[in-house]
Amino acid sequence: MRWQWRIYEEPLREPLATAQGVWRSRSGIYLRLEDEQGHVGYGEIAPLPGWGSETLSADIALCQQLPPHLTPEIIATIPEALPAAQFGFVTAWQSVGQLPYRLRPWPICALLGSGRVALEQWQQPWQQGQTTFKWKVAVLSPEEEQGILTTLLAALPQVAKLRLDANGGWDLATAERWFAWLDRHGNGKIEYVEQPLPPDQWQALLTLAQTVTTAIALDESVVSATEVQHWLERGWPGLLVIKPALFGSPERLNVLLREGLEPQRLVFSSALEGAIARTAIFQCLETWQPCRALGFGIERWRSAPLLTSLADYDAEWHRLDNYGKNYYK
Ligand SMILES: O=C(O)CCC(=O)c1ccccc1C(=O)O
Ligand SMILES: [Mg+2]
Structure with a gap:
């Protein structure tokens, strides 16, 4: 070839x-x-x-x-x-x-920019039928972000779901305060918090996942198939974000699924790859059958249409x- x-x-x-x-x-x-x-x-x-x-x-x-x-x-x-x-x-x-490829459209989660712009940015995707959103946190102070989040949660319709992505930007004390706040004010609309602590703090991440009510998803901790396997062996009870473009051969995920990894625990997500990788990922999804909205609502940052x-x-x-x-x- x-x-x-x-x-x-x-x-x-x-x-x-x-x-x-x-x-x-x-x-x-x-x-x-x-x-x-x-x-x-x-x-x-x-x-x-x-x-x-x-x-x-x-x-x-x-x-x-x-x-x-x-x-x-x-x-x-x-x-x-x-x-x-x-x-x-x-x-x-x-x-x-x-x-x-002949590909299915799957429900997509719309990524919202950090800070106040989120208050505007959810509305257009909502009008187009998207009901899951993700907001980048740990960019401003917790007080500022919780202020904005109060407004956002009040504005979002009851069926809407919001993911928060800290990108490993909190320390343990900040994360604990954030989860206490979310338990009180989350209003049933928080789907999960993504990567609250830096990727290598595995003991603290495990403890958090066992003690807080809000669901936690690992992202930076589980970039490759090898790391996913490692966290499963450690008994990680929460969700796993899979960025297929960074994961290795898709066959590795097929193996983990055959071995019993529950598909409901997986969230597929974009790494801001281009149209060729995005289309290849959607072809893999025909096998993987995602259960949650796809973290591929990134058009605001990069246009990567499916190639037909x-x-x-x-x-x-x-x-x-x-x-x-x-x-x-
Ligand atoms: O996952 C999503 O919903 C959108 C994609 C996204 O947030 C992202 C995109 C590129 C690199 C890292 C990330 C991230 O999940 O942190
Ligand atoms: Mg993330």
Whole structure:
């Protein structure tokens, strides 16, 4: 199987502020495979350095070193330390001759910007039928955020659900105060709090999950399949955010599900990947059958529409030409 790759860097439509800083652009690598009969396939490597996945330079080094003809055996040698590359190559290989996919629309959770803008930003997605929202916290002080949250919770209709994402930005004392506040004021509308403490504080995270009423989801703690496995062995009782683009080969999740991981505990979420990876993820969802709204409501920051024809793929392959350099095998 012959293949080509192309590095891109695309500015976000607006900066995304999280507890870990402000993001302004997103880089990755698009892959294009073609077999002897002319069947094509596409894949995307979209690592998030600083997020437990590899760096883009590590993926570039991998692409430079792989031979001009791919086989499943070669793809299987991609090391565990490069989970975004594993995802990109495995899904690219699976897509050859299968495109375009016919995909279902799933309920989506709309991401709201940190701070007061959330009070406006939920309304348009609500009018379009979305009922789950996520708000970035640990960006302002707890007092400021709880003030805004009081208004937001009062404004949201009773059937709406709100996720809070602290991106590991609280310490234990702050988290305990926040959970006490949420137990009193959550109004039945808080679906869960995502990554309240830094990813490595596993004992404190386990204790919190066993003592507070509000559900907790791990995100940064469980970026790759190996980490998910580790937390399951530790007895993590809560939810798990899966960012498929950073997770490794999708087959790893199939195995965990076959071994009894309950699908209701999973929340699938975007890593602000591009259209090729997003479409590959939605193809995986046909197998994974998500039970909760997908954390893919990120259009405000990056437009990544599902690709529904080979012409769409071809256009996407060429679209980011101006952002990155081209490399051909
Ligand atoms: O999960 C969602 O609902 C939206 C996506 C999101 O929040 C996100 C996007 C890129 C990187 C990290 C995160 C995060 O969950 O913290
Ligand atoms: Mg998160």
